[in-house]
Amino acid sequence: xxxxxxxxxxxxxxxxxxxxxxxxxxxxxxxxxxxxxxxxxxxxxxxxxxxxxxxxxxxxxxxxxxxxxxxxxxxxxxxxxxxxxxxxxxxxxxxxxxxxxxxxxxxxxxxxxxxxxxxxxxxxxxxxxxxxxxxxxxxxxxxxxxxxxxxxxxxxxxxxxx
Amino acid sequence: xxxxxxxxxxxxxxxxxxxxxxxxxxxxxxxxxxxxxxxxxxxxxxxxxxxxxxxxxxxxxxxxxxxxxxxxxxxxxxxxxxxxxxxxxxxxxxxxxxxxxxxxxxxxxxxxxxxxxxxxxxxxxx
Numbered sequence: 557x558x559x560x561x562x563x564x565x566x567x568x569x570x571x572x573x574x575x576x577x578x579x580x581x582x583x584x585x586x587x588x589x590x591x592x593x594x595x596x597x598x599x600x601x602x603x604x605x606x607x608x609x610x611x612x613x614x615x616x617x618x619x620x621x622x623x624x625x626x627x628x629x630x631x632x633x634x635x636x637x638x639x640x641x642x643x644x645x646x647x648x649x650x651x652x653x654x655x656x657x658x659x660x661x662x663x664x665x666x667x668x669x670x671x672x673x674x675x676x677x678x679x680x681x682x683x684x685x686x687x688x689x690x691x692x693x694x695x696x697x698x699x700x701x702x703x704x705x706x707x708x709x710x711x712x713x714x715x716x717x718x
Numbered sequence: 719x720x721x722x723x724x725x726x727x728x729x730x731x732x733x734x735x736x737x738x739x740x741x742x743x744x745x746x747x748x749x750x751x752x753x754x755x756x757x758x759x760x761x762x763x764x765x766x767x768x769x770x771x772x773x774x775x776x777x778x779x780x781x782x783x784x785x786x787x788x789x790x791x792x793x794x795x796x797x798x799x800x801x802x803x804x805x806x807x808x809x810x811x812x813x814x815x816x817x818x819x820x821x822x823x824x825x826x827x828x829x830x831x832x833x834x835x836x837x838x839x840x841x842x843x844x
Contacts, residue, residue, distance in 0.1 A: 581803075628803075630824060683821065683826055688819065
């Protein structure tokens with residue numbers, strides 16, 4: 557793919573991810589547990605990872621998190637997102653190698669669990685509260701549910717991208 | 719198909735472990751009557767909930783210019799109001815002996831139930 561064409565595509569991907577993020581932020585939290593959300597923007601990271609590659613997906617993820625935190629206007633929000641985002645990206649790459657493109661829902665579920673774990677570690681450091689880890693089981697289970705959902709979504713989109 | 723079943727059972731197992739921790743863990747943990755309110759790494763207030771006779775509330779100014787209004791009753795404590803975007807801390811309701819801590823992530827505020835009853839004297843009242 558031509559370089560400029562690729563940049564254009566990746567910008568569109570980042571833009572879509574940002575819009576999804578903004579829309580999702582309007583949905584009121586369903587459960588009163590800090591850190592649980594659908595993580596729909598992750599669909600875009602997954603698609604970029606499978607369709608373009610690791611470096612491109614990392615770029616889209618990073619730009620999305622930086623811009624999203626700028627729009628939301630919180631420094632702490634950035635710290636939670638970047639820790640979760642990077643950890644989930646690592647797990648995503650690893651799982652993609654192990655289980656392959658066909659099992660995107662499993663890749664995504666592991667990534668979501670990693671995201672929530674990373675987030676809770678940062679939250680524990682920022683608030684200096686070890687007790688936060690009692691939320692981890694809730695976040696792991698929610699990570700599996702939302703991860704499978706976003707993984708299936710990404711798989712469906714990729715079917716039509718070919 | 720076989721790989722699917724394998725993966726599903728892995729996830730089911732993880733869920734089971736989590737549920738087990740959720741049901742067993744909380745009972746033995748965070749038992750006590752002392753509520754510690756922290757803003758980031760600073761302890762801003764320590765309240766002995768068993769010594770609260772009259773319910774009262776107070777306002778905490780957070781570092782980012784926001785606020786949390788904390789409501790204290792005998793044996794329990796909650797965040798009554800906050801100007802954080804998601805208000806999850808308000809929805810979490812009361813914290814009491816054996817409950818999960820209340821966390822307001824955007825404000826870096828946490829309310830944790832601490833301590834065995836014997837350290838009450840050291841931690842002090844309201």
